[in-house]
Amino acid sequence: MLQRLLTSREALLLGAIAVLLGLIALRFPGFVAPANLASVFNDTSPLILLAIGQMIVILTKCIDLSVAANLALTGMVVAMINVAAPGLPVVLIVVIAITLGTALGMVNGVLVWKLDIPPIVVTLGTMTIFRGIIFLISDGKWVNSHEMSAAFKAFPRAEILGLPMLSWCAILAVIVFTVVMSRTTLGRAAYAVGGNPHAATYTGINVGRTQFWAFTLSGALAGLTGYLWVSRYAVAYVDIAGGFELDVVAACVIGGISIAGGIGSVGGAVLGALFLGVIKNALPVVNISPFWQLAISGSAIIIAVALNARANREKGRIILKSAEHAT
Amino acid sequence: MSSNAVARSPALAGGTDNPVLALDRITKTFPGVKALDGVSLALYPGEVTALIGENGAGKSTVVKTLTGIYQPDGGDILVDGVATRFATPQDAARAGITAIHQETVLFDELSVAENIFLGHAPRGAFGLIDWQTIERRAAEILSGIGAEIDPRHKLRDLGIANKHLVAIARALSIDARVVIMDEPTAALSHKEIQELYELVDKLKAQGKAILFISHKFDEIFRIADRYTVFRDGQFISDGKIADVSEADLVKMMVGRDVAQIFPTRDNEMGREVLDVAGMSHPTEFADIGFTLKQGEILGFYGLVGAGRSEFMQALFGITKPSAGQVKIDGTAVEIRSPADAVANGIVYVPEDRGKQGAITALPIFQNVTLPSLGRTSRNGFLQLAEEFALAREYTRRLDLRAASLDTNVGNLSGGNQQKVVIAKWLATKPKVIILDEPTKGIDIGSKAAVHEFMAELAAEGLAVIMVSSEIPEILGMSDRVIVMREGRMAAELNREDLSPETLVRHAAGI
Amino acid sequence: MSTMERHIPDRLKSPLERRLKSWETLLLAVAVAIFIANSFASPYFLNAWNLSDATFNFTEKAMIAFAMALLIISGEIDLSVASIIALASTAMGAAAEAGAGTPGLILVGLATGVLCGAFNGVLVTRLGLPSIVVTIGTMSLFRGISYIVLGDQVYNNYPIDFAYFGQGYVFWVISFELVLFALLAVIYAVVLHKTNFGRAIYAIGNNPTGALFSGIRVARIKFILFMLTGLMAGIAAICLTSRLGSTRPSIGFGWELEVVTMVVLGGINILGGSGTIPGVVIAAFVMGLVTFGLGLLNVPGIVMSIVIGALLIGVIALPRLWAMWRAR
Structure with missing residues (x-):
């Protein structure tokens, strides 16, 4: 089981993160103190949540560029609901966020499944539309901290066993989706659809429907993250998490998820997100201007995709007997 | 000939036994083509029925209809005499129908075990997939068919023959009553074919009905009990295999007496144009060397997957060989891309016309002139008049049939698409032309024209x-x-040493 | 074998008939309709100077869109174009600080664009990486370098005559940018539709394997297209920097999406293989007119993005919905 969880690609990334932490620890031992690592994890949790959803979408040969806009729209809606009805229990807010995110994901899914529109076009379009809708419903105004109820803001910070709820949400998602991807029909269908859509059809797997569910799951996670984001930072406006979709795709690519579909794992997505999270949190510590972050994550994407491509290079048919299993 | 006059419902025809599965006057139409025109077919428990027909007779459409990939436009699928609809491949699987498809429809990135059980995986607690059971049962099924494959290996690490065995294992993982085998022996060696025959006998003994699709008559007479012949999407005849001869079947298949006639040629050969020495590739072929003269036709024979196409593609500059030398007219040349090959006078007519040969979404004339644009254009600017002139010249020479030269190649029949590909290459005035399975998927009439x-x-x-x-x-x-056998040259034979037996012997390695 | 000569006509449909039934004609009708609607909606619309101002809404983006169209037809994409603008503008700003004159600045801008494009091209064609991922990466990298260089600073020390490219007029209300746009439109239309190079692009986009097997140098052509796209981003950077008179790292942020939208709206298949330059030209006008018209009606920019997003999905969805409805 452990072996299946950590294929060599993930082990490599884990090693890279360990080396990174080691290098930082050489000069700033405080960075690897458990409390600080926990705070890095907590800070990276939204990215982990979104990266898991994005991974499922990418597995099915699609891409979801609307996740950050979905997050922002859902966040704004729940923030406005909270302002209008401060008494509404947080559980209900979470349910609303997940439901709305799911619905937005379904919009993407339906357009891809039923109208067969290329996913990049669909999600480019819905991305701008979702952002525009935020402006329409909020009239361009911010929802600020003092307008939100205390309970609304407290949820992601509430600590259980020393870890905030935000971290627990990410941990829960990792566990749930590890099971979903490895042991449910939908999870395995996602791999099959991305790996060989033609063969998937022969196997009785509906390619379009599987893609629809992938977008739906991605939307659900984006919705949940929308509430967590807005309540954690205690502010909602049109541009929150602007450009975050690229970080999410970056986390997936770094995590070894093949953009061509069919290859990837929850563990990879999580490690890819953590890699970016460690870098982001380490920059101020090691006294590098935060302006470096963009270029570093860009380079990480390029290096990661080049390494993955080397590992997955198409081998052609193996005909020579001596070559079988030798590679 | 009216189809309804010939077709009858085998289910009603009576017999010693009742068929487990039958098609009753099934029709399936695609835009522009009637793939199945009221065909009937019956499969009986414990018997092997051979489905015989030329390419385009409708065999694969029948397989896809029986396995729920296509839904018929008319007619009934009868399971135990009851009309049934297979909306999805799962419906067909639930009715106990399983198929070993011609193309290996498997997943390279998944494990062998998962490839066998995808879509019908055993579940454990909470309805979750039970990997332990899957791996155990996969190992059982694989050893049951004599395959020594670790079910935990990724499929991509297997060779072609082993992949095929996984496909067979997948079909057997369903507790099936009907097993469809679509050309199952195409990629197998002699020994593996014998094992497959034993497997078929075993399945028969278990009372399973088997639909066996094959082009090889020796195979059909070896294992089939019954036959059904299709031609051009229509039912022609069926009966017991014991009552017919090979000639009878061929006649039913083609609709007339056919002795395949090849053009007579006087072998006047010129000087040597091509000299290949020591060509090797890490995984696909090794140590290929030969020479070729003007006016000579050099045949490459072997089982499917023996590495012939792979070698040809390396010669054409598609893949990079790890070693070897190519000489054209006595001068060593460096071929790193197809453009280099074409510039040196080597052209390649691939087996996969739709993907590699023609650009089907572009018109005929653009396909023909694509590698010759340097000649038809002026300073890099297109000259449509000259393009049409060149396209006209070569399509006429090949006797192409099309509505107009700006018809998209995708709208042509397989034979005419092949003509466009050949015309494209002849227009470059090559020295060496490589034809990869030049008559595959072409009707018998056009075949003779291609040979000519x-x-x-x-x-x-x-x-x-x-x-x-x-x-x-x-x-x-x-x-x-x-x-060629398993990526290597097994024999080089002159015309006078050729016989079917020697070819088969060298190809299979016996 | 063939005793009877068979005659195959060159063409069946006349080119004119084909043109009338095309996407471009439909798009042109939309453009005219928007124009008429706008002129009724606002009294300020039909004013030569206002209309001239409106062209700045699309000229720079359209220049990139021409090269992007070729790239997308060949089956690739470049999402880093807006970041190339940022990097090229930063490089020009730095050169200006160092005292470079206008010709030097232009050289710096063009060279930065070409180098960025070549970098994308090498990664895609040499290493065989998917262009969408590569250019998402370089999108961060190129703009990231601008941020490293500039941080929260601004370059605005440009020579006075540098302002001509973004602010100058060739004749009356006809701006330099508009002339450049028209010139580039003609060049790209000729290259794509009248040359061997253009024919090869279509062949590659329709079937890269088939094109390779036909002796087309697929990798080389794709590499050239990436460089061309970088070059156009460099030209756009010169115009935009000149027009704004300053450089911040956020310059041109989000433009890649508007460029891709323009290309897709122009009828270029996002999956490659088909589309025309006239389509992109009309799409540029449509987007410019919509933005300008809504602007005159005081609709905020973010709401216009809803219209653009809906257009993007709508233009692809509507024909498919129509086909589905007819097939019922």
């Missing part, structure tokens, strides 16, 4: 390499034959 044309090209001094898996074609056309 090949002979003509050789007579004009072109050096021809012909890759073919059809023994009559190899025997009828080649001056010399190289047999």
Whole structure:
């Protein structure tokens, strides 16, 4: 089981993160103190949540560029609901966020499944539309901290066993989706659809429907993250998490998820997100201007995709007997 | 000939036994083509029925209809005499129908075990997939068919024959009453074919009904109990295999007496144009070397997956060989891309016309002139008049049939698409032409025309390499034959040493 | 074998008939309709100077869109174009600080664009990486370098005559940018539709394997297209920097999406293989007119993005919905 969880690609990334932490620890031992690592994890949790959803979408040969806009729209809606009805229990807010995110994901899914529109076009379009809708419903105004109820803001910070709820949400998602991807029909269908859509059809797997569910799951996670984001930072406006979709795709690519579909794992997505999270949190510590972050994550994407491509290079048919299993 | 007059419902025809599965006057239409025109077919428990027909007779459409991939437009699928609808492949699987498809429809990135059980995986607690059971049962099924494959390996690490065994294992993982085998022996060696026959006998003994699709008559007479013949999407005849001869079946298949006639050629050969030495590739072929003269037709025979196409593609600059040397007219040349190959006078007519040969979404004339644009244009600017002139010249020479030269190639029949690909290459005035399975998927009438044309090209001094898996074609056309087995040259035979037996012996390694 | 000569006509449909039934004609009708609607909606619309101002809404983006169209037809994409603008503008700003004159600045801008494009091209064609991922990466990298260089600073020390490219007029209300746009439109239309190079692009986009097997140097052509796209981003950077007179790292942020939208709206298949330059030209006008018209009606920019997003999905969805409805 452990072996299946950590294929060599993930082990490599884990090693890279360990080396990174080691290098930082050489000069700033405080960075690897458990409390600080926990705070890095907590800070990276939204990215982990979104990266898991994005991974499922990418597995099915699609891409979801609307996740950050979905997050922002859902966040704004729940923030406005909270302002209008401060008494509404947080559980209900979470349910609303997940439901709305799911619905937005379904919009993407339906357009891809039923109208067969290329996913990049669909999600480019819905991305701008979702952002525009935020402006329409909020009239361009911010929802600020003092307008939100205390309970609304407290949820992601509430600590259980020393870890905030935000971290627990990410941990829960990792566990749930590890099971979903490895042991449910939908999870395995996602791999099959991305790996060989033609063969998937022969196997009785509906390619379009599987893609629809992938977008739906991605939307659900984006919705949940929308509430967590807005309540954690205690502010909602049109541009929150602007450009975050690229970080999410970056986390997936770094995590070894093949953009061509069919290859990837929850563990990879999580490690890819953590890699970016460690870098982001380490920059101020090691006294590098935060302006470096963009270029570093860009380079990480390029290096990661080049390494993955080397590992997955198409081998052609193996005909020579001596070559079988030798590679 | 009206189809309804010929077709009858086998389910009503009576017999010793009742069929487990039957097609009753099934019709399936695609835009522009009636793939199945009221065909009927019956499969009986414990018996092997051979489905016989030429390419385009509708065999694969029948397989896809029986397995729920296609839904018929008319007619009934009868399971135990009851009309049933298979909306999805799962419906068919639930009715106990399983198929070993012609193309290996498997997943390279998944494990062998998962490939066998995808879509019907055993579940454990909470309805979750039970990997332990899957791996155990996969191992059982694999050892049951004599395959030594670790179910935990990724499929991509297996060779072609082993992949095929996984496909067979997948079909057997469903507790099926009907097993469909679509050309199951195409990629197997002699020993593996014998094991497959034993497997078929075992399945028969278990009372399963088997639909066996094959082009090889020796195979059909070896294992089939009954036959059904289709032609052009229509039912022609069925009966017991014991009551017919091979000639009878061929006649039913083609609709007339056919003795395949190959053009007679006087082998006047010119100087040597091509000299290949020591060509090797890390995983696909090793140590290929030969020479070729003007006017010569060199046949490449072997089982499917023996590495012939892979070698040809390396010669054409698609893949990079790890070692070897190519000389054209005595000068060593460096071929790193197809553009280099074309510039040196080597052209390649691939087996996969739709993907590699033609650009089906572009019109005929643009396909023909694509590699010759340097000649038809002026300073890089297109000259449509000259393009049409060139396209007209070569399509006329190949006797192409099309509505107009700006028709998209995708709208043409397989034979005419092949003509466009050949025309494209002849327009470049090549020295060596490589034809990879040149008559695959082409009806018998057009086949003769292609053979005639090949002979003509050789007579004009072109050096021809012909890759073919059809023994009559190899025997009828080649001056010399190289047999390949598992990526290596197994034999080089002159015309006078050729016989079907020697070819098969070298190809199978017995 | 063939005793009877068979005659195959060159063409069946006349080119004119084909043109009338095309996407471009439909798009042109939309453009005219928007124009008429706008002129009724606002009294300020039909004013030569206002209309001239409106062209700045699309000229720079359209220049990139021409090269992007070729790239997308060949089956690739470049999402880093807006970041190339940022990097090229930063490089020009730095050169200006160092005292470079206008010709030097232009050289710096063009060279930065070409180098960025070549970098994308090498990664895609040499290493065989998917262009969408590569250019998402370089999108961060190129703009990231601008941020490293500039941080929260601004370059605005440009020579006075540098302002001509973004602010100058060739004749009356006809701006330099508009002339450049028209010139580039003609060049790209000729290259794509009248040359061997253009024919090869279509062949590659329709079937890269088939094109390779036909002796087309697929990798080389794709590499050239990436460089061309970088070059156009460099030209756009010169115009935009000149027009704004300053450089911040956020310059041109989000433009890649508007460029891709323009290309897709122009009828270029996002999956490659088909589309025309006239389509992109009309799409540029449509987007410019919509933005300008809504602007005159005081609709905020973010709401216009809803219209653009809906257009993007709508233009692809509507024909498919129509086909589905007819097939019922």
